[in-house]
Amino acid sequence: MSSWRSLGSSKYALPALIGVVVLWILNAAFDSAFLSVAQWGALAASAAPFVLAAMAQAPAMLSGRGGIDLSVGPLMGLVNAIIMGALVGHGTTSPVAIIVISIAVGVTAGLLNGVLVTIVRVPPIIATLGTYFVFSSLSYIVLPLSGGRAPAWLANLGTSWGPFPAVLLLVLAVMAIWLAVSRTSYVRNLLATGSDDRAAYTAGVDVTRVRIVAYGLGGLIAAVGGLALTVGLGSGDPGAGPPYTLYAIAGAALGGLSLAGGRGGLLGAAAGGFIFFLTQNLLTAIHLSVFALQIASGVVVLVAVGLNSAGSYIGRSRVGKMA
Amino acid sequence: MPVSRETFVSADAGPAAVGGPPAGAAGDALLRVESLSKSYGETQALDAARLEVARGEIHALVGENGSGKSSLVKVLSGVTGQDEGIATLDGTAVRFRSPADAQRAGIMAVFQETLVASELSVLDNVFMGQDRLFRRGRSRAAEAEASSDVLSQLGLGDVDVRRPMWSLTLAQQQLVTIARALVQSWKLLLLDEATSALDVDGRDRLLEVLREAVGDGQRSVLFVTHRMDEVMQSSHRITVLRGGRTVGVVRRGEVALDQVLSMMAGESGTAAAVVAGGASGGPLRVARRSDAAAVLRLSDVVLQPGRVPFDLLLPEGGVLGVAALEGHGQVDLLRCVAGISSPQSGAVTVVRDGREVDIHHSRVSRHNAKQAFRNGIVYVPSDRKSEGIFPGLSVLDNLIVPSLPRLSRAGVLRRRKIADEVGDAVRDLGVKTASTRSKIETLSGGNQQKVVMGRWLLTTPRVLVLNDPMRGVDPGARRDLLELLHEASSRGMAILLFSTELEELLTLCPEIAIVRDHSVTQVLSGEELTLDGLIAGMFGQTTKTEAVR
Numbered sequence: 001m002s003s004w005r006s007l008g009s010s011k012y013a014l015p016a017l018i019g020v021v022v023l024w025i026l027n028a029a030f031d032s033a034f035l036s037v038a039q040w041g042a043l044a045a046s047a048a049p050f051v052l053a054a055m056a057q058a059p060a061m062l063s064g065r066g067g068i069d070l071s072v073g074p075l076m077g078l079v080n081a082i083i084m085g086a087l088v089g090h091g092t093t094s095p096v097a098i099i100v101i102s103i104a105v106g107v108t109a110g111l112l113n114g115v116l117v118t119i120v121r122v123p124p125i126i127a128t129l130g131t132y133f134v135f136s137s138l139s140y141i142v143l144p145l146s147g148g149r150a151p152a153w154l155a156n157l158g159t160s161w162g163p164f165p166a167v168l169l170l171v172l173a174v175m176a177i178w179l180a181v182s183r184t185s186y187v188r189n190l191l192a193t194g195s196d197d198r199a200a201y202t203a204g205v206d207v208t209r210v211r212i213v214a215y216g217l218g219g220l221i222a223a224v225g226g227l228a229l230t231v232g233l234g235s236g237d238p239g240a241g242p243p244y245t246l247y248a249i250a251g252a253a254l255g256g257l258s259l260a261g262g263r264g265g266l267l268g269a270a271a272g273g274f275i276f277f278l279t280q281n282l283l284t285a286i287h288l289s290v291f292a293l294q295i296a297s298g299v300v301v302l303v304a305v306g307l308n309s310a311g312s313y314i315g316r317s318r319v320g321k322m323a
Numbered sequence: 324m325p326v327s328r329e330t331f332v333s334a335d336a337g338p339a340a341v342g343g344p345p346a347g348a349a350g351d352a353l354l355r356v357e358s359l360s361k362s363y364g365e366t367q368a369l370d371a372a373r374l375e376v377a378r379g380e381i382h383a384l385v386g387e388n389g390s391g392k393s394s395l396v397k398v399l400s401g402v403t404g405q406d407e408g409i410a411t412l413d414g415t416a417v418r419f420r421s422p423a424d425a426q427r428a429g430i431m432a433v434f435q436e437t438l439v440a441s442e443l444s445v446l447d448n449v450f451m452g453q454d455r456l457f458r459r460g461r462s463r464a465a466e467a468e469a470s471s472d473v474l475s476q477l478g479l480g481d482v483d484v485r486r487p488m489w490s491l492t493l494a495q496q497q498l499v500t501i502a503r504a505l506v507q508s509w510k511l512l513l514l515d516e517a518t519s520a521l522d523v524d525g526r527d528r529l530l531e532v533l534r535e536a537v538g539d540g541q542r543s544v545l546f547v548t549h550r551m552d553e554v555m556q557s558s559h560r561i562t563v564l565r566g567g568r569t570v571g572v573v574r575r576g577e578v579a580l581d582q583v584l585s586m587m588a589g590e591s592g593t594a595a596a597v598v599a600g601g602a603s604g605g606p607l608r609v610a611r612r613s614d615a616a617a618v619l620r621l622s623d624v625v626l627q628p629g630r631v632p633f634d635l636l637l638p639e640g641g642v643l644g645v646a647a648l649e650g651h652g653q654v655d656l657l658r659c660v661a662g663i664s665s666p667q668s669g670a671v672t673v674v675r676d677g678r679e680v681d682i683h684h685s686r687v688s689r690h691n692a693k694q695a696f697r698n699g700i701v702y703v704p705s706d707r708k709s710e711g712i713f714p715g716l717s718v719l720d721n722l723i724v725p726s727l728p729r730l731s732r733a734g735v736l737r738r739r740k741i742a743d744e745v746g747d748a749v750r751d752l753g754v755k756t757a758s759t760r761s762k763i764e765t766l767s768g769g770n771q772q773k774v775v776m777g778r779w780l781l782t783t784p785r786v787l788v789l790n791d792p793m794r795g796v797d798p799g800a801r802r803d804l805l806e807l808l809h810e811a812s813s814r815g816m817a818i819l820l821f822s823t824e825l826e827e828l829l830t831l832c833p834e835i836a837i838v839r840d841h842s843v844t845q846v847l848s849g850e851e852l853t854l855d856g857l858i859a860g861m862f863g864q865t866t867k868t869e870a871v872r
Contacts, residue, residue, distance in 0.1 A: 181457075184457040184459065185460070186456060186457050188447055191440065191442060192451045195440030196438060196439065198438055199440055199451070201421075202402060202432065203422070203438070203451045203503060204423035204451075206456060210456065262443075263442045
């Protein structure tokens with residue numbers, strides 16, 4: 001009941017959650033890994049970056065006024081490059097150091113996006129396109145060549161602990177942070193700002209700070225995504241991050257988030273990111289050609305988002321007439 | 324509507340408020356504003372305006388469009404800053420940097436636009452903005468309790484507060500924005516035309532709530548409205564603004580409505596003088612065309628459920644004025660004629676080649692607007708900035724957009740024909756511009772409006788529907804525009820003109836329909852066309868003239 005009130009409704013995520021279940025069953029039919037609990041660890045390790053990338057995209061999108069974060073992918077890549085190039089490469093393998101520095105990098109980068117969008121007033125798509133290039137390039141400076149071996153504790157997250165895929169810890173950690181934030185007034189401020197920033201401003205919401213925090217939060221989640229990327233790769237790759245930007249946007253859209261802001265949440269984004277992964281996996285499992293794969297993914301995104309927006313339009317006009 | 328004194332018995336008996344000293348006296352003023360100035364670019368919105376609101380007072384702020392009412396509210400609520408001047412609240416000088424800042428000082432504002440987060444619940448909308456970034460203003464339980472009181476006072480007791488905001492009607496949404504202010508601990512409540520979406524019942528209930536609130540003799544309400552009946556009914560004192568200056572402060576009951584109106588207008592001339600010339604330079608009335616063929620016919624039209632049906636008829640080359648107080652459904656009427664929105668029932672037909680075409684044949688309103696346009700009905704909206712001009716485009720481009728099919732051959736623009744027609748139009752319209760290639764926003768407001776009107780005249784419409792076309796247009800250009808319309812009608816174009824400037828209606832229209840409570844209550848013509856007659860009709864005093872139906 002209480003989440004119903006503060007987050008509007010999580011009903012928006014229902015189609016995405018159903019999609020996850022359906023795709024899971026389809027995948028199980030074609031990919032034996034889905035049936036073997038022992039392989040869930042590895043499976044989850046390749047899925048986690050998709051899920052976390054979409055979650056990292058969510059706060060910026062929810063904040064409205066064209067809110068979007070194109071730098072999510074490169075930021076994940078930059079965190080991977082820093083872990084492998086600047087830390088592990090120089091002998092620092094301690095979990096505390098790696099986690100703290102990754103998060104610090106992510107939050108700083110996110111806040112930079114937030115300041116560019118709000119105080120410098122660069123439109124989000126341009127501001128984060130700028131940092132997309134910066135973070136992509138920085139990755140190559142920090143780690144010119146792929147390689148290295150992830151520290152044992154990190155690689156270990158790519159396995160299963162009994163039936164539990166260890167990398168899920170990262171996703172759950174982000175969920176826990178989001179739930180904690182939801183218990184404060186922040187999410188209401190965020191959704192109010194995203195829904196109509198002039199209404200929020202005149203009602204007394206500090207929309208500038210709300211947006212800066214949203215991008216900072218996105219950076220934090222992207223940093224966790226960078227950790228998950230490192231788990232999945234088991235090494236460093238300066239070019240691994242950027243593609244995740246587009247997966248993240250697709251995932252957030254699949255998860256029922258409104259690109260106009262104000263509607264959605266992290267649960268939907270996570271489900272959407274997972275759907276995107278499951279689709280790719282399924283198409284690979286049925287041996288679709290690599291070239292056709294992207295076409296099929298694109299069609300899935302267009303159909304799903306098209307149905308979603310048409311559905312909400314119809315539902316709304318009906319209720320509107322009743323009122 | 325006659326002013327009833329009885330309604331104020333309780334407030335009159337209250338503390339200093341109504342019996343208090345007039346502006347200038349110290350002591351019981353809650354808010355005092357002195358020589359407040361604010362300009363936007365070259366426009367001086369406020370020019371050393373004064374205002375004093377006593378404790379326990381309901382104070383009305385009135386003035387014509389562009390008189391600075393909204394700017395004053397924006398400054399007092401922290402939405403914009405002032406250039407000069409001092410505001411003191413409770414004896415302390417205040418200068419707000421944001422709405423949140425003003426709220427901390429105890430000033431709440433509600434605006435005409437329903438500023439809501441439509442995806443959030445009603446409850447979240449009521450308490451929006453009361454939290455810090457992370458810290459809640461109050462617990463959920465406290466929120467539920469505080470809101471249920473206020474919402475039921477406003478008549479929203481039956482609405483489930485968990486419903487999403489978009490599922491409410493516009494009037495309900497507006498009440499929620501008012502509840503948002505009322506649940507907080509306020510000293511001064513600013514209502515900037517915040518009752519425009521409410522019906523009579525909702526307004527009465529709100530007034531009751533406000534009277535009770537100021538009854539403690541500490542809190543005050545400052546409200547801005549175009550509905551003069553509301554002003555005369557509910558305010559203790561009235562401050563009149565004109566051209567950004569305070570031109571008077573009067574006590575309700577001491578002056579009559581028409582005195583307030585003439586303070587707003589700034590002319591003490593009678594209606595006759597206005598019609599006979601005065602500022603507008605002589606009447607331009609076209610003859611009444613009772614013999615001409617009808618071009619537009621409204622029959623049994625009901626604009627809102629439960630309102631009185633009415634008929635209207637517009638002959639070829641006729642000019643029909645529409646006069647109404649704000650919020651009486653006049654815009655609905657215009658939009659129905661233009662096919663943009665649909666009436667509840669009844670028919671809007673346009674006569675073309677002897678056949679009657681129903682504009683609202685389609686259930687999709689988008690198609691109806693197209694249908695209306697195809698049959699020669701053109702609608703010119705009132706908000707020039709957002710709905711009229713294409714900023715960034717040249718005068719030429721702004722003029723020819725809807726005429727492009729006629730001005731091109733096989734998709735290729737006929738440059739010479741365009742240059743000729745635009746050259747003629749700019750000359751005929753008297754548009755003052757360096758070149759037809761100049762960007763439209765380099766022109767003055769009046770010249771922009773001429774371009775917007777010229778654009779539609781170039782399409783040679785059969786019916787021109789105008790929604791308050793003179794808003795924000797300087798007097799010289801007004802005269803030009805009126806002459807333009809006069810000439811167009813003499814060429815056979817029919818005009819349906821709504822204007823908030825009664826003087827203009829009287830200058831141009833041989834017939835004026837009074838819209839009141841979402842229905843046409845009277846159509847005045849001939850001798851009946853006086854300022855007094857119009858005002859009486861708009862306020863529902865139908866003594867002399869017979870109702871249409």
